[in-house]
Amino acid sequence: DAGITQSPRHKVxxxxxxxxxxxxxxxxxxxxxxxRQDPGHGLRLIHYSYGVKDTDKGEVSDGxxxxxxxxxxxxxxxxxxxxxxxxxxxxxxxxxxxQTAFFGQGTRLTVV
Amino acid sequence: xxxxxxxxxSLSVQEGRISILNCDYTNSMFDYFLWYKKYPAEGPTxxxxxxxxxxxxEDGRFTVFLNKSAKxxxxxxxxxxxxxxxxxxxxxxxxxxGSRLTFGEGTQLTVNP
Numbered sequence: 741d742a743g744i745t746q747s748p749r750h751k752v753x754x755x756x757x758x759x760x761x762x763x764x765x766x767x768x769x770x771x772x773x774x775x776r777q778d779p780g781h782g783l784r785l786i787h788y789s790y791g792v793k794d795t796d797k798g799e800v801s802d803g804x805x806x807x808x809x810x811x812x813x814x815x816x817x818x819x820x821x822x823x824x825x826x827x828x829x830x831x832x833x834x835x836x837x838x839q840t841a842f843f844g845q846g847t848r849l850t851v852v
Numbered sequence: 853x854x855x856x857x858x859x860x861x862s863l864s865v866q867e868g869r870i871s872i873l874n875c876d877y878t879n880s881m882f883d884y885f886l887w888y889k890k891y892p893a894e895g896p897t898x899x900x901x902x903x904x905x906x907x908x909x910e911d912g913r914f915t916v917f918l919n920k921s922a923k924x925x926x927x928x929x930x931x932x933x934x935x936x937x938x939x940x941x942x943x944x945x946x947x948x949x950g951s952r953l954t955f956g957e958g959t960q961l962t963v964n965p
Binding site: 744771773775780781783784785788798803830832834838840841842843844845846 | 856858861884886888893894895896898901914941944945951952953954955956957958
């Protein structure tokens with residue numbers, strides 16, 4: 741267990757509502773990532789952070805924003821949820837010198 | 853464009869035999885490759901990795917081979933066990949900001965008793 745907690749683990753929301761997913765780490769790792777997993781696409785990077793208040797876009801960032809005000813927390817916000825954002829979302833963390841990233845348990849989000 | 857591809861969505865093998873999972877990539881700037889294993893309702897867990905300066909890395913029953921000229925890597929599991937049944941993701945790390953990982957689509961491995 742790499743000390744990553746995602747919340748909530750499951751959420752159902754309506755189209756057009758804002759949603760925030762939280763990733764919390766206890767490892768003090770510098771890098772944090774948000775991925776989504778969809779059948780046939782594997783894991784695709786949404787946004788990542790390389791330090792407090794330092795974030796950048798990944799390959800599927802449209803419709804998502806992130807914030808990192810503390811080392812331990814990385815928030816993913818869907819400004820106005822759409823059905824295409826129904827997915828399983830994974831947070832990952834990586835230490836600056838490490839080669840591997842460690843993943844959380846995931847959040848299953850359903851937009852109806 | 854898909855920079856990391858796993859062309860086999862599924863693979864089925866008998867217990868005790870070898871499982872070979874394949875992965876192709878297009879970006880020659882990738883410098884590190886990893887395999888992750890994922891069980892249902894869990895997050896991916898790191899399995900084994902290889903640097904681009906090597907051609908083989910072994911860890912117990914798991915061996916990863918890298919063929920840079922072909923831009924191809926493979927994961928060998930010998931002998932395969934029913935507990936190895938999972939989705940396996942190939943990932944590659946580039947020299948970009950954040951050293952983020954690019955993943956393939958995944959291969960569902962089923963090991964039959």
